[in-house]
Amino acid sequence: MPEAASAQAIRAAIGDSEFDRDTALTAREPGVYDIDLSAGWTITNAVNGGYLLAVLGRALADALPHPDPFTVSAHYLTASQPGPAVVRTETVRTGRTLSTGQASLFQFDEQGNEVERIRVLASYGDLDSLPDDVRTTAAPPALPPMDQCFGPEDGPAPVDGSSEIAGRLMLKLDPSTLGWALGKPSGKGEMRGWFGLADGRDPDPLALLLAVDALPPTAFEMGLTGWVPTVELTVHIRCRPAPGPLRVSITTRNLAGGFLEEDAEVWDSAGRLVAQSRQLARVRL
Structure with a gap:
């Protein structure tokens, strides 16, 4: 078998993929975790918001007595950069069927001071x-077959560093x-x-946190260009996704005052609605 075909036939398992390695945290003490944010999940040098949500989601899964995110609301305070970060979690309440916690991700400025990048309640x-x-x-959503759709590899070669996440x-x-x-x-x-x-890893609840923020912004199809930073993002995980590719649909109904909303639905290979989200994002007119 040719090497390329052999590589495609090897699918990464949940827990043993690039996504898992790049969202893995090291517990420093109870409720405090260290991580090196990977440059592989960046768009023009800023770390993707869905990847960050998965990092914080993994920290809360470790800190709380329940394993799966049901609802996650995140406020993005400043843009995160690749490199060292600290995640601090706090248990707000625990119950029989639900537990609630909050988490914040911090990085460091040039003087070594902590800067809060994102705060989550889940x-x-x-x-x-x-x-x-x-x-x-x-x-x-009604989608053409996958072989009739197009990906980054079908367009011109991107500028180095412009969208590292596309390769993952x-x-x-x-x-x-x-x-x-x-x-x-x-x-x-x-x-x-x-x-x-890209490595074939099947989706799980943490991957759904990435999926809702991984497509190009709807602003592009509205004739706008440039960075569209997320201000707030809320995700509802509805059920554990079946193996196989996901279908993602994102819509915007209202752009006003330099802000727009993006409503996302994620459907699994079994035809089930597995995640929903709404985010508020800023556009530069």
């Missing part, structure tokens, strides 16, 4: 204990939301695509 439970009853009017994702975007890449944005605040990790 409730955790056990996704495997949820009942199977589902009553919904939601439907998965399997991302195939719906052509109807790619007008911006051709200089012809549709004007609609929509972005849809297939999502996975």
Whole structure:
């Protein structure tokens, strides 16, 4: 078997993938963790917000008595950079089915002072204990087959360092939301695509925290360019995802005053709505 084909046939397991290694923390003392934020999850030198949410989500999973994030609300205070960081967690409340905690990620300025980058409040439970009853009017997004969608590898070579995260994702975007890449944005605040990790690792709840913030901003398809920093992001994890690629749909209905909302839905290979999110982001007009 050719080396490339052999590499593609080897899929990383949950717990033994680049994503797991790059979100791993070292406990310094109870509630305090050290991590070296990887440069592999950056966009123009700023660390991706979904990756940061997964880092904090992993810290809270260790600190709280329940294993799975149910709802996570994050405020992004300043942009995070690759390099050393400290995560501090606090248990707010523990109950029989849910526990609530908060976590903050800190880095250091040139004088060595701690700077808080992101603050999270989250409730955790056990996704495997949820009942199977589902009553919904939601439907998965209509996406073309994956081989009819396009990823970063189908476009021109990116500028070095412009989007390191692209090499760690399997991302195939719906052509109807790619007008911006051709200089012809549709004007609609929509972005849809297939999502996975490049090493083939199957999704889990922490990967869902990444998935809601991994597609290009809807602002691009609205004719805007440049960085679209997240101000606040809330994610609801609805069930444990089945193995296989995810379908992600993101929409924006209102851009006003230099801010827009992005509503995301994430669907698994079994056709279930596994995560929802809303974020407020800033755009530069």
